Amino acid sequence: MTIPGGPGGNSRPDSAPLDFIREIIRNDLESGKHSTVATRFPPEPNGYLHIGHAKSICLNFGVAEEFGGTCNLRFDDTNPTKEDVEYVDSIIDAVHWLGFDWGTRLYYASDYFERIYQYTLGLVREGKAYVDDLTADQIREYRGTLTEPGKESPWRNRPVEENLDLFERMRRGEFEDGAKVLRARIDMASPNLNLRDPVIYRIRHAAHHRTGDAWCIYPMYDYTHAISDAIEHITHSLCTLEFEDHRPLYDWTVDNLPVPSRPRQIEFARLNLTYTVMSKRKLLQLVQEGLVSGWDDPRMPTIVGLRRRGYTPESIREFAARIGVAKRENMVDVALLEDAVRDDLNRRARRAMAVLRPLRVVIENYPEGQVERIEIPVNPEDASMGTRSVPFSKVLYIERDDFREVPPPKYFRLSPGREVRLRGTYFLKCGRAVKDASGEVTELRCTYDPATRGGSSPDGRKVKATIHWVSAAHALDAEVRLYDRLFTVPDLHDAEEGRDWKSYLNPDSLEVLRGGKVEPGLDGAAPLSAFQFERLGYFCVDPDTRPGALVFNRTVPLRDTWARTQAQAT
RNA sequence: UGGGGCGUGGCCAAGUGGUAAGGCACGGGACUUUGGAUCCCGUAUCGAAGGUUCGAAUCCUUCCGCCCCAGCCA
Numbered sequence: 001m002t003i004p005g006g007p008g009g010n011s012r013p014d015s016a017p018l019d020f021i022r023e024i025i026r027n028d029l030e031s032g033k034h035s036t037v038a039t040r041f042p043p044e045p046n047g048y049l050h051i052g053h054a055k056s057i058c059l060n061f062g063v064a065e066e067f068g069g070t071c072n073l074r075f076d077d078t079n080p081t082k083e084d085v086e087y088v089d090s091i092i093d094a095v096h097w098l099g100f101d102w103g104t105r106l107y108y109a110s111d112y113f114e115r116i117y118q119y120t121l122g123l124v125r126e127g128k129a130y131v132d133d134l135t136a137d138q139i140r141e142y143r144g145t146l147t148e149p150g151k152e153s154p155w156r157n158r159p160v161e162e163n164l165d166l167f168e169r170m171r172r173g174e175f176e177d178g179a180k181v182l183r184a185r186i187d188m189a190s191p192n193l194n195l196r197d198p199v200i201y202r203i204r205h206a207a208h209h210r211t212g213d214a215w216c217i218y219p220m221y222d223y224t225h226a227i228s229d230a231i232e233h234i235t236h237s238l239c240t241l242e243f244e245d246h247r248p249l250y251d252w253t254v255d256n257l258p259v260p261s262r263p264r265q266i267e268f269a270r271l272n273l274t275y276t277v278m279s280k281r282k283l284l285q286l287v288q289e290g291l292v293s294g295w296d297d298p299r300m301p302t303i304v305g306l307r308r309r310g311y312t313p314e315s316i317r318e319f320a321a322r323i324g325v326a327k328r329e330n331m332v333d334v335a336l337l338e339d340a341v342r343d344d345l346n347r348r349a350r351r352a353m354a355v356l357r358p359l360r361v362v363i364e365n366y367p368e369g370q371v372e373r374i375e376i377p378v379n380p381e382d383a384s385m386g387t388r389s390v391p392f393s394k395v396l397y398i399e400r401d402d403f404r405e406v407p408p409p410k411y412f413r414l415s416p417g418r419e420v421r422l423r424g425t426y427f428l429k430c431g432r433a434v435k436d437a438s439g440e441v442t443e444l445r446c447t448y449d450p451a452t453r454g455g456s457s458p459d460g461r462k463v464k465a466t467i468h469w470v471s472a473a474h475a476l477d478a479e480v481r482l483y484d485r486l487f488t489v490p491d492l493h494d495a496e497e498g499r500d501w502k503s504y505l506n507p508d509s510l511e512v513l514r515g516g517k518v519e520p521g522l523d524g525a526a527p528l529s530a531f532q533f534e535r536l537g538y539f540c541v542d543p544d545t546r547p548g549a550l551v552f553n554r555t556v557p558l559r560d561t562w563a564r565t566q567a568q569a570t
Numbered sequence: 571u572g573g574g575g576c577g578u579g580g581c582c583a584a585g586u587g588g589u590a591a592g593g594c595a596c597g598g599g600a601c602u603u604u605g606g607a608u609c610c611c612g613u614a615u616c617g618a619a620g621g622u623u624c625g626a627a628u629c630c631u632u633c634c635g636c637c638c639c640a641g642c643c644a
Contacts, residue, residue, distance in 0.1 A: 017584045017591080044644050079643060136642055143640055147572045150640090181642050191573040193640050202642035221644045245574055245639050267575085269637095274581080280644095322593060324583050326576095329637055333581045336594050346607060353604095381607070412605070421603060455603045466603050490581095535604045562605045 019325040021059070021266055025067060025236055037069030038235045040107075041095065042225065044076045045087035045209070047280040048295045049094045049303045051316070051337070052271040058320035059268070060238055061100040072105040072232055078224045080208035088209070090295075094303040099313045109228045110210045116219050116227050117171065119257045120182065120201065124163045128256055129200065130156055131166040132183050139181075142188070143196050149189035150196045156185065170203055173216045177203050184223070186252060194249045198222060226250045230259035237263045240270040241327065271323065272331045275485035275506075276301045277492060282501065291505060292486075298542075298553050299486045299509050309483065310530055310540030310555030311337075315344040331491055338556045345530055345538045345555070350378050350385065353423065353468040354518040354533040354552070356480055358397035360443045360472065364431065366394040371471075376424040379532075388521050392425055395472040397517045399535075402467045403444060405433055410565065412465035414444070421466040423534060427452040468534045475517035478550040481542065482511040522550060530555065 018026060028034045039060040043049065049057075064071035073095060077083050095102075123129040132155045134142065144150030158166075167182055169175065182201035190196055200223040205216045219227075226249075229237045237250075244267045254262050272278060277286075278301060286292045286300070295302050298309035306316065319340040323332050372392045378385040398414070407415040414420055419429040426448040434443040451458050455466075487504045495501055522531070527543045537557035544551045 076644065145640060178642065199642050242638055328576050330582060333594065339594060558606050
């Protein structure tokens with residue numbers, strides 16, 4: 001089942017409603033306006049990609065795939081002072097990791113510099129661009145305001161020959177940074193400020209990460225972007241809403257230059273997610289001020305952060321599909337993202353038992369020194385994943401939370417006299433709790449029922465809870481890092497007047513547990529591999545893991561209806 | 571107060587004149603060797619007011635609200 005127009009490998013069902021962009025594209029294909037679709041993902045290499053970019057990546061590459069077209073990866077590298085190869089490398093990695101491929105179509109706006117320059121010469125010759133000697137401050141003053149028209153620069157009517165000469169000398173490096181700019185000659189009275197003779201070239205004596213010292217003038221984004229799209233024969237140039245006001249300039253550019261194609265810009269709403277930030281500036285600040293451990297801190301909404309947190313590319317793509325694409329401002333509940341990983345990992349993640357806060361249990365009637373191997377499904381959702389063998393013996397660790405000396409109402413787990421099932425094996429009955437001098441429970445003395453091996457009782461008696469465990473003698477030590485939302489409020493836009501956004505950082509967004517005990521089968525697990533720690537959540541192996549020193553990140557907890565009913569009770 | 575956008579349930583989001591999809595969240599129930607998963611059930615007249623029409627979330631008018639724009643950033 002595929003949508004019309006797509007011989008490409010697509011997976012959208014017929015029933016899935018098309019968003020307004022896909023609808024436009026479908027119409028353009030049906031009407032014959034275009035015979036193929038070409039999109040592009042155009043990041044500036046000045047920062048790391050985040051989940052908001054993932055939305056755009058999934059849109060651009062997704063649309064191309066579905067309609068049998070192509071999507072280019074193009075770096076918008078027109079500002080040498082802010083860009084770096086570190087960022088281009090990370091961006092390439094991130095897009096690949098998300099599962100997209102641009103074949104040989106990796107482009108850089110900087111590759112078009114010469115061609116853009118030649119186009120510009122033509123523009124100057126036609127009297128459609130001029131060299132302005134005004135300072136940046138003066139240009140701002142002359143631009144007017146939102147309600148008042150701007151006024152023309154005294155240099156606006158320079159003779160073409162003079163403009164040509166000056167522009168060529170700008171290129172040759174005869175002028176200082178800021179001494180002159182080249183402006184498009186459009187309309188200083190336009191109600192759209194972008195059309196009030198926008199600057200299209202500025203002087204920057206700075207080395208560019210790709211072109212080195214070849215240039216000291218650099219074209220501006222609006223101008224460059226439109227030309228680059230046209231050069232690449234992009235049919236639909238998808239960008240975010242804040243560029244809507246720039247569209248007339250985009251159109252002006254492709255209409256006034258002899259470019260080989262005439263792309264159409266379409267804008268959609270960027271993604272906002274609750275309890276986090278999406279601005280490059282703020283993310284950079286978090287990193288630079290050490291408020292997080294780096295771009296790949298698992299609490300960051302960056303692609304590398306999500307990856308280290310344990311998110312899968314599939315879950316992020318599914319998330320993008322679920323949130324859709326539209327033009328209205330939105331604030332997506334992070335629970336939707338969390339649900340997408342749970343959904344993916346539930347089907348695919350291997351299960352393991354891990355005790356995060358251990359409580360020692362001695363099974364008094366279990367033979368000293370005996371060890372049994374218990375076969376437990378690797379993933380009950382998928383029998384083809386087989387079983388794993390878990391050692392069982394007299395002394396175990398269970399979760400401290402699975403024992404209550406005084407059980408609250410509806411608490412089904414262990415308490416003196418109560419019986420539960422140990423996952424995959426025997427019923428365990430709680431005897432007494434051993435306490436230390438301070439009254440803290442240090443150990444449980446219990447008994448098991450040998451007749452219940454396998455997890456059910458021949459006499460038909462039931463047990464209301466199943467708890468996880470790990471054999472003390474076989475357990476591996478592990479450090480477990482628990483993450484929570486980065487901020488304490490869902491929407492930073494609602495911040496109190498004058499209050500620093502960083503004061504909303506959640507002080508409990510990271511909790512490190514060092515005494516974890518995990519089943520021995522986890523030994524040697526590869527970095528970033530995902531597991532469901534039964535009854536707890538999804539976890540992945542952190543790259544900090546060293547031989548004999550396992551470190552896990554909690555990707556997301558399992559749904560916990562018990563915690564919910566308990567919360568309701570209070 | 572200039573221009574450009576947007577307003578459908580708590581959050582996303584379909585709907586394109588014929589009588590409000592779906593997902594998440596939330597609540598209830600069934601089932602369960604993860605209080606997981608799965609499965610049922612439940613909750614909106616579409617920013618407001620007028621108007622056109624047999625019939626409007628969809629067309630018209632007015633009003634209200636929110637977002638974006640005055641970088642030689644992208």
